Amino acid sequence: MSVQLRHVTGSIADFHARVIPDDLAEAEVWSFEPSAPALVLGSAQDPTTADAAATAAAGVDVVRRRSGGGAVHVDPARSVWVDVVVPRHDERWSDDVRASTYWLGEAWQRALARLGIASELYRGGLEQTPWGRLVCFAALGPGEVLVGDRKLVGISQRRTKAGARFQCIAYDRWDPYDVLDLLDLTAADRAAAGADLVDRATGVGPHLAELRTAILEELGSLP
Template identity: 30%
Template sequence: MTAPAGEWRLIREEARPGPTQMALDEVAAETASGGGPATVRTYRWDPTCLTLGYGQDPETVDWDACERAGVDVTRRRTGGGGIVHDSYGDVAYSIAVPAGDVPGDLLDAYHLLCEPILDAFARLGIDADYVEEAVPELYHPACYLRELHPAHDVVAAGRKVAGNAQYRTRDAVIQHGSLSFSVDAAAHLDAFADPPVDPETFRERVVGIDELADVDRAEAVAALEASLASWVEAGIEAEAEREGGPGDGPSDEGGSLDRDGSWTDAELERARDLVAERYRDDGWVRSRPGDR
């Protein structure tokens, strides 16, 4: 499989607060479904942020510990458990694309949109792939300690190195995820209320890129951005060849990729509105869907 053809933009790593990053993922989906370009992007969390899964119980969070440590807390639109994203240890990405351009089957859609993620690990010299069979959970509220699922959990050297999640609107699909560059197990666990897992056990489940390859964080980000761009361009070239027909050469109708893409002023304004309305709103962050 290759990326769907069309108009795309690559937005390179930007450091922003977590609520803004979640809002921008939503904005990218709105743009893709509204006739604008599809988006592949990398991003960085600044400051450290705990993102809760859509239906996660807020009582699983140690709110006082997060406040003392200066950890932002927001809630994703994707499911699963909480993840602590720090500015150094976490490399984040998202892909926003029209729903009609990707498979309707969830597993097929994951495998399509995870292609550039697996390729990024290969570029770094890391043998990473989906976990072969389910691994039992250690602590349900923490995403990295939940059951490992062959559909979307990526492991290397027997430990989880990346997680990916999707949500769909009627007209768009957004997939986002985290590649672990460096693991700070104690900081991760400190954000949760009384987790029955110690840092040593956490590290037995989760591994960082820095333990697997002799690369710095900037090199890891560059590999991910290169992989996202190549994935998109391969899909565009494949479509152009189909449109051109045998012997006719590629046509110019397969689409294009802006490798130095950016947000419009209108998108940034929309993101600010979503931050206020949702991603920093206590009614969204501190309550489960049925309680809102």
């Protein structure tokens, strides 16, 4: 089955409003370059999860995505964001929600290997951690990619009658306060979360552009 590559720009709110077309004929890769930073909340998170004063002061929009998981800070200059949309008739579709992400995580692994970065694929269930429901990179989900026991690629998914939409993000570096400073937390909880999450994730350093090229080539060459 072929893969259609689409480059998408614009607001993060508009991007999340995109739906999986009911008549999707083939898998699509949406390489997204947002026009401005945002705090993206998971589908189950209330808008009050965000600190309105902090996000306004930082000039950061608050958007809620349709896929699950915790909050994600998106800075166009510091992240690679790629969505993959797979129709149900595609050979990559799986009724097993956990296993359905493995092939995508393996593609990210191959992309990282091109940069000389060795990684591991997480094949367990959704990890339960103290801050996992609040912050995406505070816990591991199926198909996500680790480097040195730290999460490097986050993946969430939304499944509809038409197919599945996998949303992927990786950073140049991980700083838990990028997201924690935008959430409605007490000072004590923010400090506790920051101390716990500082070693939970990592980034690819100055190789973001190379990573974007590598993952798009990997996804585009899938059979």
